[in-house]
Amino acid sequence: MTTTTADATRATVEKFLTLRLAGDTEGLTALFADEVDWQLAENPVVPWIRPRSTAAECAAQSAELAEHTVAEDARASVDTFLVDGADAVLTGQLSGTVRATGKSFAGPFALRLTVENGRIARHHLYENSVSIAAACTP
Numbered sequence: 001m002t003t004t005t006a007d008a009t010r011a012t013v014e015k016f017l018t019l020r021l022a023g024d025t026e027g028l029t030a031l032f033a034d035e036v037d038w039q040l041a042e043n044p045v046v047p048w049i050r051p052r053s054t055a056a057e058c059a060a061q062s063a064e065l066a067e068h069t070v071a072e073d074a075r076a077s078v079d080t081f082l083v084d085g086a087d088a089v090l091t092g093q094l095s096g097t098v099r100a101t102g103k104s105f106a107g108p109f110a111l112r113l114t115v116e117n118g119r120i121a122r123h124h125l126y127e128n129s130v131s132i133a134a135a136c137t138p
Contacts, residue, residue: 006083012115013081013088020062028059032120039124045136049129058123068136073097073104087122088113094127098135105135 012031019027032055043049048064078092090113095106107128114122 005085008118009086009088009113009115010081010083012118012120013083013090013113016113016120017078023062023066025059025063028062029055031055032058032123033116036120037114037122037124039122040127041129043129043133045133046129047136049132055119058120068099070097070099076109086115088115096135101135101138103135103137105131107131 016028016031019031034055036053036055036058038052038058040049040052042051047068048061052058052061074096076092076094078090080089080091082089090109090111092109093107094109095104097104105128109125109127111126112122112124113120
Protein backbone atom coordinates (compact mmCIF):
# COMPACT_ATOMS: atom_id res chain seq x y z
CA MET A 1 0.00 0.00 0.00
CA THR A 2 1.33 3.41 -0.98
CA THR A 3 1.29 6.20 1.60
CA THR A 4 -0.25 9.39 0.23
CA THR A 5 0.61 12.92 1.22
CA ALA A 6 -2.72 13.07 3.07
CA ASP A 7 -1.87 9.89 5.00
CA ALA A 8 1.51 11.32 5.99
CA THR A 9 -0.11 14.60 7.03
CA ARG A 10 -2.71 12.82 9.15
CA ALA A 11 0.00 10.73 10.85
CA THR A 12 2.09 13.82 11.61
CA VAL A 13 -0.90 15.72 13.04
CA GLU A 14 -1.88 12.73 15.17
CA LYS A 15 1.70 12.61 16.48
CA PHE A 16 1.50 16.37 17.20
CA LEU A 17 -1.70 15.86 19.22
CA THR A 18 -0.14 12.97 21.17
CA LEU A 19 3.03 14.94 21.95
CA ARG A 20 1.00 18.04 22.87
CA LEU A 21 -1.22 16.06 25.23
CA ALA A 22 1.87 14.52 26.85
CA GLY A 23 3.58 17.94 27.19
CA ASP A 24 6.60 16.53 25.34
CA THR A 25 8.49 19.73 24.46
CA GLU A 26 11.49 17.82 23.06
CA GLY A 27 9.28 15.73 20.80
CA LEU A 28 7.35 18.81 19.66
CA THR A 29 10.58 20.66 18.90
CA ALA A 30 11.63 17.80 16.62
CA LEU A 31 8.19 17.75 14.97
CA PHE A 32 8.08 21.47 14.12
CA ALA A 33 10.07 22.68 11.10
CA ASP A 34 13.11 24.84 11.78
CA GLU A 35 11.09 27.90 10.66
CA VAL A 36 7.33 27.90 11.26
CA ASP A 37 4.60 30.12 9.85
CA TRP A 38 2.98 30.66 13.26
CA GLN A 39 -0.20 32.69 13.43
CA LEU A 40 -2.08 33.38 16.62
CA ALA A 41 -3.58 36.78 17.34
CA GLU A 42 -1.09 38.42 19.68
CA ASN A 43 -2.61 39.32 23.02
CA PRO A 44 -0.45 41.33 25.45
CA VAL A 45 -2.42 40.27 28.56
CA VAL A 46 -2.06 36.55 27.80
CA PRO A 47 1.49 35.35 28.59
CA TRP A 48 1.45 32.27 26.34
CA ILE A 49 0.01 34.05 23.28
CA ARG A 50 2.87 35.74 21.47
CA PRO A 51 4.68 35.62 18.12
CA ARG A 52 6.79 32.54 17.45
CA SER A 53 8.73 31.30 14.45
CA THR A 54 11.28 28.65 15.43
CA ALA A 55 10.67 25.00 16.32
CA ALA A 56 11.81 25.58 19.92
CA GLU A 57 9.56 28.65 20.36
CA CYS A 58 6.55 26.82 18.94
CA ALA A 59 7.13 23.74 21.08
CA ALA A 60 7.53 25.91 24.21
CA GLN A 61 3.98 27.23 23.82
CA SER A 62 2.62 24.02 25.31
CA ALA A 63 4.82 24.34 28.42
CA GLU A 64 3.99 28.04 28.79
CA LEU A 65 0.27 27.28 28.60
CA ALA A 66 0.67 24.59 31.27
CA GLU A 67 2.62 27.00 33.49
CA HIS A 68 -0.17 29.60 33.41
CA THR A 69 -3.27 27.40 33.54
CA VAL A 70 -4.71 24.79 35.90
CA ALA A 71 -4.00 21.39 34.34
CA GLU A 72 -7.00 19.69 35.94
CA ASP A 73 -9.36 22.22 34.31
CA ALA A 74 -7.89 22.05 30.80
CA ARG A 75 -10.23 20.60 28.20
CA ALA A 76 -10.04 20.32 24.44
CA SER A 77 -12.20 18.33 22.09
CA VAL A 78 -11.84 17.89 18.37
CA ASP A 79 -15.10 17.83 16.42
CA THR A 80 -13.61 17.83 12.92
CA PHE A 81 -10.28 16.65 11.52
CA LEU A 82 -9.95 17.33 7.80
CA VAL A 83 -6.91 16.54 5.68
CA ASP A 84 -6.24 17.74 2.14
CA GLY A 85 -2.76 16.85 0.94
CA ALA A 86 -0.22 18.61 3.16
CA ASP A 87 -2.89 20.65 4.99
CA ALA A 88 -4.99 19.68 8.00
CA VAL A 89 -7.74 21.60 9.77
CA LEU A 90 -9.06 20.71 13.20
CA THR A 91 -12.05 22.37 14.82
CA GLY A 92 -13.44 21.93 18.28
CA GLN A 93 -13.88 23.40 21.72
CA LEU A 94 -11.35 24.34 24.37
CA SER A 95 -11.56 25.57 27.93
CA GLY A 96 -9.37 26.14 30.94
CA THR A 97 -8.69 28.17 34.05
CA VAL A 98 -5.96 30.78 34.42
CA ARG A 99 -3.84 29.96 37.46
CA ALA A 100 -3.11 33.58 38.49
CA THR A 101 -6.75 34.76 38.46
CA GLY A 102 -8.80 31.60 38.96
CA LYS A 103 -10.97 32.71 36.04
CA SER A 104 -12.13 30.33 33.33
CA PHE A 105 -12.18 30.68 29.57
CA ALA A 106 -13.95 28.66 26.90
CA GLY A 107 -14.81 28.74 23.25
CA PRO A 108 -14.41 27.22 19.83
CA PHE A 109 -11.12 26.87 18.00
CA ALA A 110 -9.88 26.11 14.51
CA LEU A 111 -6.31 24.97 13.89
CA ARG A 112 -4.74 24.87 10.44
CA LEU A 113 -1.52 22.90 10.13
CA THR A 114 0.69 22.30 7.10
CA VAL A 115 3.15 19.43 7.03
CA GLU A 116 6.28 19.57 4.90
CA ASN A 117 8.81 16.73 4.89
CA GLY A 118 7.18 15.19 7.96
CA ARG A 119 7.39 18.37 10.04
CA ILE A 120 4.85 21.08 10.87
CA ALA A 121 5.67 24.18 8.84
CA ARG A 122 2.43 26.13 9.42
CA HIS A 123 0.45 26.50 12.68
CA HIS A 124 -2.46 28.93 12.48
CA LEU A 125 -4.75 28.91 15.51
CA TYR A 126 -8.05 30.77 15.68
CA GLU A 127 -9.64 30.84 19.14
CA ASN A 128 -11.82 32.91 21.44
CA SER A 129 -9.07 35.33 22.44
CA VAL A 130 -11.57 37.70 24.13
CA SER A 131 -12.56 35.00 26.62
CA ILE A 132 -8.90 34.09 27.26
CA ALA A 133 -7.89 37.74 27.76
CA ALA A 134 -10.80 38.29 30.17
CA ALA A 135 -9.71 35.26 32.20
CA CYS A 136 -6.15 36.64 32.42
CA THR A 137 -7.26 40.06 33.62
CA PRO A 138 -7.47 40.42 37.43
